[in-house]
Structures are given as C-alpha cells and as structure tokens.
Amino acid sequence: MKVYQTNEIRNIVLIxxxxxxxxxLAEAMVFEGGLITRRGTVDDKNTISDYRPIELERQASVSASLLYTLCxxxxxxxxxxxxxxxxxxxxxxxxxxADTAIMVVNAQNGVEVGTEITWRWAARADKPVIFAMNQLDLEHANYDETLRNLKARFGANVTAIQYPVNAGTGFNSFIDLLKMKMYKYPAGGGKPEISDIPADEKDKAEEMQATLIEELASKDEKLMEEFFEKGTLSEEQINKAMKIGLISRSMFPVLCIGAKHNMGVGRLLEFIAGAVPAPNEMPGAKTTEGKQLNFKASDPTALFIFKTSIEAHIGEISFFKVYSGEIVEAQDMINPSRNHTKERISQLFVVNGKNRDKVEKFMPGDIGATIKLKNVHTGNTLNSIKNPDDIIEPTIYPEPKFRVAVKAKNAADDEKLGAAINELARMDPTLVFEYSRELKQLILQGQGELQLNFTKWIIENLEKISIDYLAPRIPYRETITKTAKACI
Ligand SMILES: Nc1nc2c(ncn2[C@@H]2O[C@H](COP(=O)(O)OP(=O)(O)OP(=O)(O)O)[C@@H](O)[C@H]2O)c(=O)[nH]1
Ligand SMILES: [Mg+2]
Incomplete structure (x- = not known):
C-alpha cells in the first residue's frame, strides 16, 4: 500500500x-473507496465494522472499530x-x-439523547462537527424539522449545504448547494446522476445558496472582498472557507445521507477529502511538560495509544496515532509511563474493521495498529529512543456509574480472573477494578450494565474463565442511633 503523507490523510470519527x-455509513464509505467489493449490512450481520460475536448477537456496536477508505x-x-x-x-x-467528528442523525427522530451527549464530548475535545442526516428514506423522515431541531439545540451555525428533494419513502435525490447540482440515485443506490437543478427547486436553492456563500465568505476577510467583487466564490475558495469554519467551530454543515442504500456517501467522502482539516491543520498534541508535538516527519517518533483490544486468534492489538516523526517496522520504542519499558514494533497494520493489511510505515498524523506489545496501557505514549521521556497529555474519561462484584465459578480460577480483569481495565480506562477488603469481593465498575456484560463476554469467551456477577455486599457499619449516659 502507498505511504500516505500527512496532507493526504483525513481522520474522522462517526458519533x-x-x-x-x-x-x-462506515460500510458504505469503505465500499465507495473500493476497499470492499460487497456492502454488508448490520441486519445480515456481515459488516466489517460490527464483527464481534456480541455485536452480531445484539446487532449493535459495542466497541469502536478502525476503518479506512480512499477518495x-x-x-x-x-x-x-x-x-x-x-x-x-x-x-x-x-x-x-480524529480531526473531525461526523455526527450521524436519524432524520425521523431528530436530536436524541445520544446526539446531545456525544455533541458535548465533541465540544469538550474542541473538534469540528459535520452532521450527516441519515435514514432520509424512512417514511416519516423530516429534513426541515430535524434541521430546525439541530439549530435550536446546537446554534445558528448549523448550516445546510444540501437538502433532499423527496425525503421519505422513495427518497433518491438531493440538491447540493456547494455544487449547485441535483444528485439523483438509482434504486439500490450507487453512482448518482448529477444534473442541473430543476426549475421548481431553483428559487429555493438559490436563496439557500446565497445565505450559505455569504456565511462562508465571512470566515475570511480576503474571501469577503472577493465575494463582493465577483458575487460568488470558486470551489477552492469555498473549501478553504469551510475548513476555517469547521476548525473554528463556527460552521457545522449538514449533509444528506441514505446510508443503507448508499446515497450521498460518495459526495460526503468528496467533501471530507476537500474541506475537512488534515492532521497538521489541527493543533498537535501537548506533552505533560507543555511541549508541542507538530506532526513533523523529521522529529523523533511519538505514538499515542488510543485503544487496545483483544481479538480472537491474535491477542492484544494496540491502536495508535502518530503525533510526530515516522514509524517503521522493527523500530524500537520506549514507554515512559511504564518504567521506560522497551517495546519493539514488530508489525504495522492498516485496519479495516475485521480485516488487516501489513504496511511498512506510517507518516505523522496517520492512524494504525500494531500487535504483541509487552506492557502498554490505553493512553500511553511510545517514543523513539531519541526522545524517551515525552508523555502526551492523557485523555479525560468520565467516572464510573455502575458496579458489580465478580466471582469465578471455579475458585481455582480466582488468580487468573484477577489478572484478566486487571488487563481489561488497563485496556479500557472507563473500567475500574479493585479488591475491596471491606466487602471481601472483587469489584468491577464501569459506565453501565451493557459495558459490564461485554466485559463478562470477553472474560468468558476470550479469557476462558466462567464467572458470575453478584450484587456488591452492603458494608456493615455500626451506627449510633440514640444518646446514652455513661456513669463514670
Ligand atoms: N431505512 C434505513 N435504515 C438504515 C439506514 N442506515 C442504517 N439503517 C438501519 O438502521 C439500523 C441501525 O444501523 P447501524 O448502522 O447499526 O447503526 P449504528 O448507529 O451503527 O448503531 P450503534 O452502533 O448500535 O449505535 C440497521 O437496521 C440499519 O440497517 C438508512 O439510511 N435507511
Ligand atoms: Mg454501530
């Protein structure tokens, strides 16, 4: 595979x-990029992203998957x-x-609890947000109402750059206000027919486009001057202004998607490739000592481990982003957070959900995976030997909300269970594990019941230890309930 340079990389997260x-949507994006030849569906349990048995059983994602596509x-x-x-x-x-979040919204339900929660985390991370208004083919999909809803919750900077011509059952067309064209998809999706805007949509499209272009021009003084001179902006200028608006979080564009039927997905990719920031157009990472890492290829290598998972037949996989320098196979690295343990990067992979391909090198800003590290926790930094001490600022995770006591079904497994849970907690920072001397129980805490069920599934299926979850014991403490007089 070609080695992609920093300015040829875009990092997005679907939330x-x-x-x-x-x-x-992820499946359709990978398909559009030509990296898979058949589009799986969540309902047929054959997507490349939801592949863990528990995800197939629940038909829901329980763990983030890394994928990539080309455009x-x-x-x-x-x-x-x-x-x-x-x-x-x-x-x-x-x-x-990620450098940009794609917030996927159901066009029938509008803003949901999950939309609000993930919006807050995107705001806390100070990341650009693009809205992908999906499921526009659902019977009660209502674009205008959902757009109003998004603006009411997230502000006037939520701006339509496309609108559907026929949302609801039979949805197949939208108007693109940046290209000023109509995109019409064949039944079953695929390559759209791109045509001039029909006469009965012209007034609406022109009015919406005028507001959009004016708003974009306001992002940059030079563009504003040009806009007043010529009355419009070129595609390149539009992309430049859009990028400024995205990075400063003063523009949250809304695009039209029908992911299930692969509608609007190719255009979304084109928009990502053209208008969203490359890694080095966003602030790099800061170390705990305040040093700035800037995605420079000639700097010493620094990797940030943002996720660790256990996969059947492979074991532990560590997912990283390169914040400075390059990473090549067989490179020796140092982990400053684990007593400067030495780690050898034996193999490097590009990952597409359950599929992996070996690569020789990653440039700064890219995201990849490696296996067989000895002692690496999620959130650790791996440095080249030239800069052994840099620790990239850790990610802040929420406090646990739910707790259970854990017991091995077979007492002989107790020690193995302790080791397994410790390992899981170091991979997932939202899992907290302790032995309570007071309760004489192993206590596991997390964000909710489903997360702890997933943890149980890993312990039983991948670690091969049968366990029970019990209610934690109530600590017995003597309480003084009435006053008494003592005779001295
Ligand atoms: N009609 C219609 N259904 C869709 C569309 N996109 C997704 N779906 C269906 O919506 C359901 C949920 O889709 P997923 O892709 O699993 O949604 P998700 O957001 O990844 O779900 P979680 O990861 O569990 O939060 C599935 O049954 C999909 O087939 C769409 O554009 N139109
Ligand atoms: Mg999912």
Whole structure:
C-alpha cells in the first residue's frame, strides 16, 4: 500500500445516538473507496465494522472499530464508535485522535439523547462537527424539522449545504448547494446522476445558496472582498472557507445521507477529502511538560495509544496515532509511563474493521495498529529512543456509574480472573477494578450494565474463565442511633 503523507490523510470519527446508522455509513464509505467489493449490512450481520460475536448477537456496536477508505487521493481513517452511552469511552478515545467528528442523525427522530451527549464530548475535545442526516428514506423522515431541531439545540451555525428533494419513502435525490447540482440515485443506490437543478427547486436553492456563500465568505476577510467583487466564490475558495469554519467551530454543515442504500456517501467522502482539516491543520498534541508535538516527519517518533483490544486468534492489538516523526517496522520504542519499558514494533497494520493489511510505515498524523506489545496501557505514549521521556497529555474519561462484584465459578480460577480483569481495565480506562477488603469481593465498575456484560463476554469467551456477577455486599457499619449516659 502507498505511504500516505500527512496532507493526504483525513481522520474522522462517526458519533451519534444509537442505531442512527454509523456502522452502515462506515460500510458504505469503505465500499465507495473500493476497499470492499460487497456492502454488508448490520441486519445480515456481515459488516466489517460490527464483527464481534456480541455485536452480531445484539446487532449493535459495542466497541469502536478502525476503518479506512480512499477518495481523491486521500486516505480517510474512520473510527466507527458505538452509540450506546455505556461505551462513551470509545467515543472519547475516537474523538481524541480524529480531526473531525461526523455526527450521524436519524432524520425521523431528530436530536436524541445520544446526539446531545456525544455533541458535548465533541465540544469538550474542541473538534469540528459535520452532521450527516441519515435514514432520509424512512417514511416519516423530516429534513426541515430535524434541521430546525439541530439549530435550536446546537446554534445558528448549523448550516445546510444540501437538502433532499423527496425525503421519505422513495427518497433518491438531493440538491447540493456547494455544487449547485441535483444528485439523483438509482434504486439500490450507487453512482448518482448529477444534473442541473430543476426549475421548481431553483428559487429555493438559490436563496439557500446565497445565505450559505455569504456565511462562508465571512470566515475570511480576503474571501469577503472577493465575494463582493465577483458575487460568488470558486470551489477552492469555498473549501478553504469551510475548513476555517469547521476548525473554528463556527460552521457545522449538514449533509444528506441514505446510508443503507448508499446515497450521498460518495459526495460526503468528496467533501471530507476537500474541506475537512488534515492532521497538521489541527493543533498537535501537548506533552505533560507543555511541549508541542507538530506532526513533523523529521522529529523523533511519538505514538499515542488510543485503544487496545483483544481479538480472537491474535491477542492484544494496540491502536495508535502518530503525533510526530515516522514509524517503521522493527523500530524500537520506549514507554515512559511504564518504567521506560522497551517495546519493539514488530508489525504495522492498516485496519479495516475485521480485516488487516501489513504496511511498512506510517507518516505523522496517520492512524494504525500494531500487535504483541509487552506492557502498554490505553493512553500511553511510545517514543523513539531519541526522545524517551515525552508523555502526551492523557485523555479525560468520565467516572464510573455502575458496579458489580465478580466471582469465578471455579475458585481455582480466582488468580487468573484477577489478572484478566486487571488487563481489561488497563485496556479500557472507563473500567475500574479493585479488591475491596471491606466487602471481601472483587469489584468491577464501569459506565453501565451493557459495558459490564461485554466485559463478562470477553472474560468468558476470550479469557476462558466462567464467572458470575453478584450484587456488591452492603458494608456493615455500626451506627449510633440514640444518646446514652455513661456513669463514670
Ligand atoms: N431505512 C434505513 N435504515 C438504515 C439506514 N442506515 C442504517 N439503517 C438501519 O438502521 C439500523 C441501525 O444501523 P447501524 O448502522 O447499526 O447503526 P449504528 O448507529 O451503527 O448503531 P450503534 O452502533 O448500535 O449505535 C440497521 O437496521 C440499519 O440497517 C438508512 O439510511 N435507511
Ligand atoms: Mg454501530
């Protein structure tokens, strides 16, 4: 595979409420880029992103997947995050390394609890947000109402750059206000027919475009001058202004999608390739000592491990983003957070959900994976030997909300269970594990019941230890309930 340079890389994370179509959209993006020849569906349990048995059983994502696609000579790395709030740690990890969040919204339901929660995390991470209004083919899909809803919740900077001509059953066309063209998709989706805007949509499209272009021009003084002179902006100028608006979070564009039928997906990719920031157009990482890492290829290498998972037949996989320098196979690295442990990067992979391909090198800003590291926790920094001490600022995760006591079914497994849970907690920072001397129980805490069920599934299926979850014991403490007089 070609080695992509920093300016040829785009990093996005798909976030939003449950079942808004993030995984379906990810599959369509990878398909559009020609990296898979058949589009799987969540309903047929054959997407490349939702592949863990528990995801197939529940038909929902429980763990973020890394994928990538190609468009206009750009490599677009995609983190497909789960929508369920229990897995918010996966959203936070994804937001940490992505340069832009794609907020997927169900056009029938509008803003949902998950939309609000993930919006807040995107704002906290100070990342650009693009709205992908999906499921426009649902019977009660209502674009105008959902757009009003988005503006009411997230501000007037939420701006339509496309609108559907026929939302609801039979949806197949939208008007693109940047291209001033109509995109019409064949039944079953695929390549659109791109044509002039029909006469009965012209007035509406022109009015919406005028507002949009004026708003874009306001992002940059020079563009504003040019806009007043010529009355319009070129595509290149539009992309430049859009990028300024995205980075400063003063423009949140809304695009039209029908992910299930692959409608609008190719155009979304083109928009990402042209208008969203490359990694080095966003602030780099800061170290705990205040040093700035700036995605320079000639600097010493620094990798940030944003996710660790255990995969059947492979073991532990570490997912990283390169914040400075280059990383090549067989490179020796140092982990300053684990007593300066030495780690050898034996193999490097580009990952597309359940598929992996070996590569020799990653440039700064890129996201990839490696295996067989000895002692690396999620959130650790791996440095080249030239800069062994830099620690990239850690990600802040929420406090646990839910707790259970854990017991091995077979007492002989107790020690193995302790080791396994410790390992899981170091991979997932939202899991907290302790032995309570007071309760004499192993206590596991997390974000919710579903997350702890997923943890149980890993312990039983991948670690091969049968366990029970019990209610934590109530601590017995003597309480003074009435006053008494003592005779001295
Ligand atoms: N009609 C219609 N259904 C869709 C569309 N996109 C997704 N779906 C369906 O919506 C359901 C949820 O899709 P997913 O892709 O799993 O949604 P998700 O956001 O990844 O879900 P979680 O990861 O569990 O939060 C599935 O049954 C999809 O087939 C769409 O554009 N139109
Ligand atoms: Mg999903």
């Amino acid at each position: 939003g409420g449950t079942k808004t179509g993030k995984t379906t 206009d000579n750009k490599k677009i790395n995609i983190v497909d995050a789960p929508g369920f709030d229990d897995f918010i740690g996966e959203v936070i990890g994804g937001l940490r390394v």
